[in-house]
Amino acid sequence: MTGYYGYPNGGRRTTAWNFLQQLSNQFSGPWCIFGDFNDILDASEKRGRNTIPQWLINGFRQAVIDSGLADVPVEGYSYTWFKSLGTPRVVEERLVRALANNLWFNIFPDAIVEILVAPTSDHYPILVNVAPTPRPQFNKRHFCYENAWQLEPGFKKLVTNSWQEHPTTTLIPKLSSCAEDMLVWKKSHCHKLKKDIEDCVGNCKSCD
Secondary structure (H helix, E strand, C coil), X not given: CEEEXXXXXXXXXXXXXXXXXXXXXXXXXXXXXXXXCCCCCCHHHEECCCCCCHHHHHHHHHHHHHCCCEECCEECCCCCEEECCCCCCCEEECCEEEEXXXXXXXXXXXXXXXXXXXXXXXXXXXXXXCCCCCCCCHHHCXXXXXHHHHHCCCHHHHHHHHHHHCCCCXXXXXXHHHHHHHHHHHHHCCHHHHHHHHHHHHHHHHHC
């Protein structure tokens, strides 16, 4: 594992790409390199304001390919840096990532990158999880959160207790476990909500 920080100055991008390839030549075994590369691999990895010149994207992408590396798949929201968040001038980019070679992926085929929370930074840290916990299937249905649940007595307490009871410290498994608890809770609650919806639908039909 190698921690990496790329030159933020646009004039030194070529130097950064050459250095990445030099590092890759030093490793003949499994290798993963992670950090803030200050580059993106595709135009879709930037949102807001001016676009990044295509030659910069192509240069970084070619350096990654020449180094025999590929992205470790990311879970959830992929943008890891932001500026002017909450304003019309907001900019978001995926600058922080993890790359690995084939030998590393052979050992950790299920590895993922999880995006964590950093309230006091403009960068979101990442966690390279080499053995992620499988997600519950919920009877093969997608989980859908309903805002109306917040009106039901005891719901907020359920969420708080669920979040505290599951010992895992990684975000995605905690969210999955909490969602599973909410679905179990839903089966024994929200009966009035269902009836209100049915009554509303009936009233709408009678007005036709």
